Amino acid sequence: MEKEKKYTIAECRQSLTAIKDVMELLSGKWKFRIIGGLMINGKMRFMDLLRTVDGIAAKMLSKELVELEQNELLTRTVLNTKPITVEYELTAHGKTLAPLITTIASWGISHRRFLFRKRKPVPQL
Amino acid sequence: MEKEKKYTIAECRQSLTAIKDVMELLSGKWKFRIIGGLMINGKMRFMDLLRTVDGIAAKMLSKELVELEQNELLTRTVLNTKPITVEYELTAHGKTLAPLITTIASWGISHRRFLFRKRKPVPQL
DNA sequence: CAGGATCCTTTACGATACTG
DNA sequence: CAGTATCGTAAAGGATCCTG
Numbered sequence: 001m002e003k004e005k006k007y008t009i010a011e012c013r014q015s016l017t018a019i020k021d022v023m024e025l026l027s028g029k030w031k032f033r034i035i036g037g038l039m040i041n042g043k044m045r046f047m048d049l050l051r052t053v054d055g056i057a058a059k060m061l062s063k064e065l066v067e068l069e070q071n072e073l074l075t076r077t078v079l080n081t082k083p084i085t086v087e088y089e090l091t092a093h094g095k096t097l098a099p100l101i102t103t104i105a106s107w108g109i110s111h112r113r114f115l116f117r118k119r120k121p122v123p124q125l
Numbered sequence: 126m127e128k129e130k131k132y133t134i135a136e137c138r139q140s141l142t143a144i145k146d147v148m149e150l151l152s153g154k155w156k157f158r159i160i161g162g163l164m165i166n167g168k169m170r171f172m173d174l175l176r177t178v179d180g181i182a183a184k185m186l187s188k189e190l191v192e193l194e195q196n197e198l199l200t201r202t203v204l205n206t207k208p209i210t211v212e213y214e215l216t217a218h219g220k221t222l223a224p225l226i227t228t229i230a231s232w233g234i235s236h237r238r239f240l241f242r243k244r245k246p247v248p249q250l
Numbered sequence: 251c252a253g254g255a256t257c258c259t260t261t262a263c264g265a266t267a268c269t270g
Numbered sequence: 271c272a273g274t275a276t277c278g279t280a281a282a283g284g285a286t287c288c289t290g
Contacts, residue, residue, distance in 0.1 A: 007165070018233025019157050019226070025236075027152040028262075032144050040137070046272050057264060062273055071236070072243065083271040084270090093239055096232070101144070103228040107221070108143025111150075111196070114218055118197065153282075171252050182284060187253050208251040209290090 022100075025071055030056055030064050035090070035097060038074060043089045073097070147225075150196055155181055155189050160215070160222060163199060168214045198222070 007015075026032065030053060037052045038044055044052070050061055065088060068074050073094035077087045132140075151157065155178060162177045163169055169177070175186055190213060193199050198219035202212045 012161070012165070014234060015226075015230040016158065016161065018230045018237065020233075021237060022229050022233040023152060023157070027148060030263095032148070033141065036137070036141065040132070050272095057266095058273065059265090059275090060263065071240070078272095081271085084273095085271060086273090093236075096235075100228055100232045101140075103225055104147050105140040105143045107225045108145075108147040109139060110221075111218075112143065112146060115196070155283095175252095182286095183253060184255090184285090185283065203252095206251085210251060211253095 025067070028064070030060060031068070032101065034061070034064055034068065035073065035094065036101070038088060038090045039095070039098065039101075043087050045085050045087055047085075049088065068094075150192070153189070155185060156193070157226065159186070159189055159193065160198065160219065161226070163213060163215045164220070164223065164226075168212050170210050170212055172210075174213065193219075 033053045033056075034049060037049060041048070041052070046061070046065075049065075050056065050058060053061065056064075065074070065076065069076050072091055074088050074090050077089070079085045079087060158178045158181070159174060162174060166173070166177070171186070171190075174190075175181065175183060178186065181189075190199070190201065194201050197216055199213050199215050202214070204210045204212060
């Protein structure tokens with residue numbers, strides 16, 4: 001009874017573009033780590049992020065934060081302290097990434113198990 | 126009534142590793158295009174892929190296919206034809222990527238709409 | 251046809267030093 | 271503290287040519 005779902009050319013192209021958008025925005029070594037940190041901890045200052053996302057250099061963190069802010073995934077707030085401090089926080093839109101992250105993580109977990117069962121070498125934790 | 130979901134350190138680390146795995150496997154310019162093509166068309170020969178995934182060079186296609194095969198997302202079958210032909214097809218495991226792809230694509234679509242509503246410049250289709 | 255070899259360009263990322 | 275500037279390396283990707 002089930003009809004196989006078919007896709008129009010337009011739908012395919014739209015999806016491919018959307019995937020490309022997401023990849024350009026979120027791929028690289030740090031984006032998910034930054035977003036993940038903010039999801040768990042809420043508001044964080046630059047230094048907090050620098051410590052939490054370990055291994056990242058200030059220059060990279062700064063660059064990544066700008067990109068994320070331009071895409072309105074997070075807000076940047078400069079506080080009136082003696083040496084200034086800046087707080088970063090996910091926007092409501094940024095929080096909509098949660099299901100995406102969950103989906104990716106759970107496929108990744110099952111993929112790792114899959115390779116393990118096949119006795120394939122798997123990158124270290 | 127709802128309790129907020131909490132995560133242990135171990136769960137976080139596992140998720141981060143899983144996301145890193147997925148990104149290493151699927152990021153780059155071509156992987157999703159290749160997998161998408163195979164999802165829609167089923168079995169495809171090297172040349173079919175070269176034409177479908179437009180813009181890709183033979184060298185890149187070849188390299189990407191090897192990686193995907195090593196991860197058992199697809200199978201490679203050499204046929205007994207005069208000039209040999211090779212067929213690629215998603216494995217059952219490869220097909221489990223479908224929900225992941227759908228999730229990414231739909232977040233991407235709504236993100237693009239979000240930026241558009243805000244009158245932010247958006248990359249061309 | 252499928253794909254490897256070679257060479258080249260571009261982008262991502264890292265280390266260190268510096269400034270308001 | 272929150273960055274920027276400068277410089278350097280490594281990895282991704284592209285173009286072209288070659289072969290069983």
